[in-house]
Amino acid sequence: MKHSWRSLFLVVAGAVVALVSADLLMGRVFDAPLKRQVRNGLSDLERVPNVLVISSSHGRSFHILGEVLRERTADKVDLIAVALEAGKVDAMEWVLDRRIKPLILDSNGAIKEPLTHMMFGITWWDTCRHEVPNATAHNIVTHGWDESDYVRGFFSDGATELNRNYVRNLWRHIFSQSALVRTRFSISENFGRFTEFLRVMVNGNLAEDEYAVTLGRWNDDIENGYKCYLSDMDMTAMDRFVEFTKTHNLDLTIVLFPLKPDTVTDKGRENTIRPFANQMMEYGNENDVRIVDMTLGILNDQEFMLDLDHVNPAGNIKWSEYALENDFKFLTDLMSSEDNLIENTPEVSSAKESSRGTEQ
Amino acid sequence: MSFTNVEFLFFLPVIFLVYWLGPRLRLYQNVILLAGSYLFFGSWHWHLLMLIIAGTWLDYFISHQFHAKSVSGKSRKRLLAVSLLFSLGSLCFFKYVGFFATAANDALGSIGIDNALPVLKLLLPLGISYWTLQRVGYVLDTYWKRIEPAKSLLDFSLFVCFFGQLAAGPISRASELLPQLEKVRRIEARWIATGAFAFLLGYTLKAFVGEVLGESLVSRSFSAPETYTSLSLWVGVFAFAGQVFADFAGYSLMAIGTARLFAIELPQNFDVPFLSRSLPELWRRWHITLNRWLFEYIFTPLITGKGWFRGRLDIGLFLVFLASGLWHGAAWTYICWGLLHAFGMIMHRNWDVVYRGWCRKNRAFVTIRKSAIYSLASWLVTLLFFVLTLVPFRARDIDSAFVYYKGLLSSTGTQMLSFSPLAMLAFVFIIGMHLIEIRPLDKVKEWYAAIPPVLRGVAYGAAVAILVLIVPFSKGTFIYQQF
Numbered sequence: 001m002k003h004s005w006r007s008l009f010l011v012v013a014g015a016v017v018a019l020v021s022a023d024l025l026m027g028r029v030f031d032a033p034l035k036r037q038v039r040n041g042l043s044d045l046e047r048v049p050n051v052l053v054i055s056s057s058h059g060r061s062f063h064i065l066g067e068v069l070r071e072r073t074a075d076k077v078d079l080i081a082v083a084l085e086a087g088k089v090d091a092m093e094w095v096l097d098r099r100i101k102p103l104i105l106d107s108n109g110a111i112k113e114p115l116t117h118m119m120f121g122i123t124w125w126d127t128c129r130h131e132v133p134n135a136t137a138h139n140i141v142t143h144g145w146d147e148s149d150y151v152r153g154f155f156s157d158g159a160t161e162l163n164r165n166y167v168r169n170l171w172r173h174i175f176s177q178s179a180l181v182r183t184r185f186s187i188s189e190n191f192g193r194f195t196e197f198l199r200v201m202v203n204g205n206l207a208e209d210e211y212a213v214t215l216g217r218w219n220d221d222i223e224n225g226y227k228c229y230l231s232d233m234d235m236t237a238m239d240r241f242v243e244f245t246k247t248h249n250l251d252l253t254i255v256l257f258p259l260k261p262d263t264v265t266d267k268g269r270e271n272t273i274r275p276f277a278n279q280m281m282e283y284g285n286e287n288d289v290r291i292v293d294m295t296l297g298i299l300n301d302q303e304f305m306l307d308l309d310h311v312n313p314a315g316n317i318k319w320s321e322y323a324l325e326n327d328f329k330f331l332t333d334l335m336s337s338e339d340n341l342i343e344n345t346p347e348v349s350s351a352k353e354s355s356r357g358t359e360q
Numbered sequence: 361m362s363f364t365n366v367e368f369l370f371f372l373p374v375i376f377l378v379y380w381l382g383p384r385l386r387l388y389q390n391v392i393l394l395a396g397s398y399l400f401f402g403s404w405h406w407h408l409l410m411l412i413i414a415g416t417w418l419d420y421f422i423s424h425q426f427h428a429k430s431v432s433g434k435s436r437k438r439l440l441a442v443s444l445l446f447s448l449g450s451l452c453f454f455k456y457v458g459f460f461a462t463a464a465n466d467a468l469g470s471i472g473i474d475n476a477l478p479v480l481k482l483l484l485p486l487g488i489s490y491w492t493l494q495r496v497g498y499v500l501d502t503y504w505k506r507i508e509p510a511k512s513l514l515d516f517s518l519f520v521c522f523f524g525q526l527a528a529g530p531i532s533r534a535s536e537l538l539p540q541l542e543k544v545r546r547i548e549a550r551w552i553a554t555g556a557f558a559f560l561l562g563y564t565l566k567a568f569v570g571e572v573l574g575e576s577l578v579s580r581s582f583s584a585p586e587t588y589t590s591l592s593l594w595v596g597v598f599a600f601a602g603q604v605f606a607d608f609a610g611y612s613l614m615a616i617g618t619a620r621l622f623a624i625e626l627p628q629n630f631d632v633p634f635l636s637r638s639l640p641e642l643w644r645r646w647h648i649t650l651n652r653w654l655f656e657y658i659f660t661p662l663i664t665g666k667g668w669f670r671g672r673l674d675i676g677l678f679l680v681f682l683a684s685g686l687w688h689g690a691a692w693t694y695i696c697w698g699l700l701h702a703f704g705m706i707m708h709r710n711w712d713v714v715y716r717g718w719c720r721k722n723r724a725f726v727t728i729r730k731s732a733i734y735s736l737a738s739w740l741v742t743l744l745f746f747v748l749t750l751v752p753f754r755a756r757d758i759d760s761a762f763v764y765y766k767g768l769l770s771s772t773g774t775q776m777l778s779f780s781p782l783a784m785l786a787f788v789f790i791i792g793m794h795l796i797e798i799r800p801l802d803k804v805k806e807w808y809a810a811i812p813p814v815l816r817g818v819a820y821g822a823a824v825a826i827l828v829l830i831v832p833f834s835k836g837t838f839i840y841q842q843f
Contacts, residue, residue, distance in 0.1 A: 003550035007813040011553065014817020015824065022825035159361045159403035168366045180828045 019180075027179035034176055036060050037169075038095055038143040041082030045103040048112045049078035050334055052104065054092050054241075055121030057310060058257045059083025062121055064316040069324060069331055076335045078114075086139035087126040089234035093241050094137075095144050110248070117251045117331070120241060123259060123295070124222075124276040127238075129231035141165040211306070215262065218308050222259075222268035229276055235283075242287050253290040253328075256280060258311065258319065260304040261296060269296075292327040294319075361403040362527050363559075363614040364567050371400070375523075376621055386544045390514050393522060393622065400523035404486035411450060411485055416513075416520045419443055419495050423502040423509035423516075436503065443499045451492045454484050459690030487527045489687060491520055493653050498534040500657055507535050515541045524619035528611050530629040531649040537626070545623035555620030560820060562613025565793075567831045569786040570606035573599045576783045582754050585764045585773070592777040593767045599783070600754050601747045602790050605633065608647065632797045634790070637738040639701070639708045642746060650687070654680045673709060678702045688753075693761060696752040704745055782830060 036059065045052075051069075053062040062081035069079050082100060084092050106112050141153070142165040153163040175181040245252040256277055264273055277293045284291035303315025311319060324332055361367045375396040382388050402409050422443045425431050431439070461477040468476045498519070501507045510516035519538050525531075581588050581596025588596070612629035619626045629648050636642035643651045662669040663676040678699075685698015718725045728734055748768075755761035767773065796804045808816075 003548075003553040005549045008549045008553050010813035011817035011820065014814040014819075015821035016817075018818040018821025019825055022822065026825075154403065155406070158405050159365065159367050164366060167370065171366050171369060180825055184829050 023178050023180050026183055034182060035085075036063055036081075036083050038082055038084055038099065039173065041080060042099055042103065044080045045082070045100065047078070047080075048104060048115050049080040050114050051077065051079040051117040051119060051331060052100070052115055053079060053081040053119040053121060054096055054100070055081060055083055055119075055255075055257070056087025056092070056123070056126055057083050057085045058087075058121050058123070061257070061311045061316045061319060062119070064313075065320040065323060065328070068317070068320040072324060072332055073335050077331060079331070081121075084139060085143055086137075087122070088129075088137060088139070089122060089126050089241070090129075090237040091137045091140050091144070092120070092122075092126070093237035094140050096241065096244070099144060099146075111250065115250070116334070117253070118245050119253045119255055120238075121255045121257050123257050124225050124229045124272055127230050127234040127276075128225060128228040129233050136162060138162060138165050142169045214308055218260075218263040219265050219268060222264055222272050225268070225272035226275060229272065230279060238283075242289055251290075253292055254280065254284065256291070256293045256295050258294050258299045259296065260301055260308050261299075262301050263308055264296060294323070294327065298322055361400055363611065363618065364563070367403065371396070372618065372621075379622055380547050384544055384546070386542070387514070389545055389622075390518050390541060394514065394518045397518065397521045397523040397526060401486055401521055401526060405483055408483070408485040412491065412521055413517075415446060415450065415492075415495060416517050418446055419499050419520075420510060420513050420516045423499060426502050426505070427509055440499065440503050444496065447492050447496050447499070451488055454488055456686075456690045487529075490529045490531055491526060493650070494525075494531050494534075495520055497531070497653060497657060498538075501534055507538075510534070510538055511542055522619070522624070524615050524622070524624065525626055528608070528615070529649055530612055530615060530627050531653050532627055537624070540624050547623065551620050551623045555617045557617070557820075558613045558620060559617030560823065562610045562615075562617055564610070564789070564823065564827060565606040566610030566614065568782075568827060569789050570603050570610060571831065572780070572782045572786040573603040573606065576780050577777055578603050578754070581777060582756075582760075582764070585760070585767045586771070587773040587775045588767065588771060589773055589776055590768060590771045592773070592775065593764060593771060595777055595779070597747055597751060597754075597764070597768070599787075600750050601634075602787060604750065604753075605630070605646075606786070606790060632794045634743060634794050635739070635797060636742050636746075637735055638742055639704045639745065642742055643701075643705075650684070654684055658683055674706045677705045677709065681705060692758050693752045693755055696758060696761070697749055700749045700752070704749070 035057075041059065049066075051066075053059060053066075055062055059081040060083050062079070063083070066079035066081055069077055082095065084095055104112055104115055141149075141162055145153075145163075145166045150163060150166045153160075153166075157163065172181060242252060244250075259273070273295055277295060280291050281293070283289070299311060299315050299319055303312055303318060304310065305312045361371065375392065379389060379392045382392065398409060401412060422439045425439050426436055464477050465475055468474075498507075498510075498516075502509050510519065515538060518541050519532075519534065522537070522541075577596055577599035581593055582600070585593055585596075609630035616626045616628070627649050631645040631648065633642055633646035636645055659676045659680045662679065663671060663673055669675060681698045681702035682695070683698070684701070685695045688694040688697070715725065715729070719729070748765075751764045751768075752758065752761040755764055795801050811819075
């Protein structure tokens with residue numbers, strides 16, 4: 001075979017055309033949503049909001065809550081959510097301390113205006129500790145680290161499985177506009193028909209079997225959650241979080257985020273969910289913090305995604321509306337008295353429609 | 361870091377651009393490649409970088425002493441001993457000290473002395489088994505005056521640890537690689553085209569074929585062989601043959617492809633080994649560079665030397681394959697695998713002697729040997745022997761290997777391996793790679809070469825798109841890196 005620069009150029013051109021076409025086609029056939037991560041929240045924090053939410057991956061639901069809140073208050077009340085994939089209170093507090101504080105504190109260390117409220121979205125899992133204490137959590141590396149953290153890690157430990165998470169996420173971020181890359185990374189969440197098809201291709205398992213197995217695993221995890229929840233490491237981090245809001249006069253709400261009802265068996269409810277909520281209520285009383293328990297009773301099974309964990313677009317709207325009319329009503333009251341609540345105007349309806357189709 | 365790690369996606373383009381956009385000087389090119397290579401090695405464990413640097417300097421100095429007129433024959437031998445002691449000593453220390461301490465403790469334990477020796481768990485330096493052999497080969501070649509010593513320490517340092525071959529070979533001869541490093545490389549379309557193609561093919565083999573077979577068939581069948589049916593265990597062991605081939609041949613191709621991007625040609629490491637019709641042929645097609653090293657630096661000097669081993673071919677073969685087993689790892693399973701191959705090679709050699717005797721007496725035996733049936737039977741026996749000897753190679757321990765062998769004959773297990781479409785595709789890929797080398801099908805390559813470049817590009821682009829979607833999510837195992 002002859003190799004000239006011309007033929008090489010033509011090969012590369014053909015490959016680029018094929019790749020771009022495949023990407024466009026994938027975007028049309030199956031467009032996996034771009035998931036919000038810490039970096040999206042941090043970039044939103046270029047503007048200081050009234051309400052700041054720090055949460056696990058459920059922060060994506062809080063992002064929709066923010067959209068609905070802005071619609072209802074005609075942009076008078078702004079809420080920004082920072083979602084940390086894989087959660088854990090200790091990791092979320094790390095993100096607050098290392099990434100968020102520099103953005104919300106002025107040079108004197110005071111909170112920038114108009115931030116007055118903070119919310120902390122967790123589930124029992126976020127207080128559960130299986131890892132070795134003091135080891136850096138993988139999700140901090142993946143989503144919390146910046147370049148300098150990585151360079152420090154690389155030159156102290158070399159390229160390890162842990163710090164590789166940062167590079168992998170960087171690669172994913174660089175190609176985040178690619179439907180191929182987004183689809184690849186949503187296969188593991190069993191999101192949508194196309195990824196189910198690919199999973200069967202890869203694993204040779206039927207999706208229904210896998211659903212039953214996954215559900216069984218969730219049931220077991222929750223039934224045994226009491227063995228690891230409210231860990232010292234995470235509760236100490238929660239204390240630091242509470243301390244920060246108190247010293248800066250921020251109104252704090254800790255939200256126990258909804259779980260998919262069929263992941264919680266009666267045993268799971270008795271062993272883990274109820275005791276966790278009771279202890280968090282006690283914690284709230286002791287520390288004068290508002291605790292909102294939304295774990296069960298608001299959303300039904302159909303309003304969760306196939307990963308059995310995250311709320312789907314319709315569920316996010318339902319939850320946001322419910323929350324703003326009930327437990328989070330105080331957020332809409334943040335508007336000055338002359339501004340009235342805007343409910344169900346045509347603009348709000350169309351905004352809702354648009355948010356349904358965007359991020360999860 | 362290895363070629364399939366995500367860091368390499370950033371590392372390779374940066375080194376490539378810095379290398380080709382800078383001045384076209386040998387010094388500059390080698391400094392860039394050496395810096396990249398040390399970064400590549402250091403990314404594994406920085407503190408062991410000194411080991412490779414110290415060994416490089418020592419061997420460079422010693423190789424020059426071999427050619428100095430003032431150095432006597434005795435001194436040359438002493439210098440050779442120092443070099444071998446350092447190279448092989450560090451290899452043994454890192455790789456085998458734990459194994460031998462455990463074996464000694466087991467033996468002493470049987471006479472009532474428990475834990476007599478401390479068992480060190482050492483971090484294995486990246487690619488130590490490969491660059492040690494490459495350095496030893498260079499030292500012996502200069503000692504025997506087959507080659508001149510390297511002209512500069514920079515070139516020699518790069519010869520020892522060029523990142524393209526650092527982690528898992530191919531193991532180059534000094535006569536192959538050093539001359540390339542001692543001159544300026546020029547960018548040409550053929551280097552980029554063939555390099556990128558080899559890399560893509562290697563990546564497909566390693567990250568797709570190897571991972572799919574490993575995840576969906578091999579890990580399952582070898583983790584609990586007693587629970588699977590005999591048929592599943594046969595599928596499992598054939599899948600392992602495919603996995604280990606795809607894993608290592610794929611990595612070797614990626615190494616060759618990477619080197620070509622810098623206008624450096626590395627030796628071929630695999631040549632459609634599953635087409636072999638005898639064990640010696642298989643070992644000329646499988647992990648070619650290791651086997652030629654073993655034969656050039658162990659077998660040939662032994663059986664052609666003046667000592668007791670002279671002419672004792674079977675003992676030579678036994679030692680070569682024992683060394684090969686040990687080289688693969690400090691475990692009884694690898695030693696068992698090596699001994700099985702030693703036995704196979706000795707059997708084959710003796711069968712060959714006997715058969716050639718028959719041929720001399722009766723020409724009909726020549727005709728039989730040339731017949732299609734004889735070829736087919738030879739191929740089948742070779743393939744089966746190779747695949748079956750992989751059981752101890754993959755098994756956790758010797759007992760597990762016996763359980764697996766027993767299961768192949770008759771198993772009480774009822775579980776069947778579920779054959780995913782991708783696992784099927786992975787098998788087809790390996791078979792296809794071999795078939796296009798067979799004469800009636802070798803026209804496929806001509807047909808492929810005649811395709812317009814744009815269409816070839818479209819095929820590559822489509823392949824990349826499919827790989828992005830379906831390469832399995834795993835930790836990226838690499839079987840041969842652990843050796």
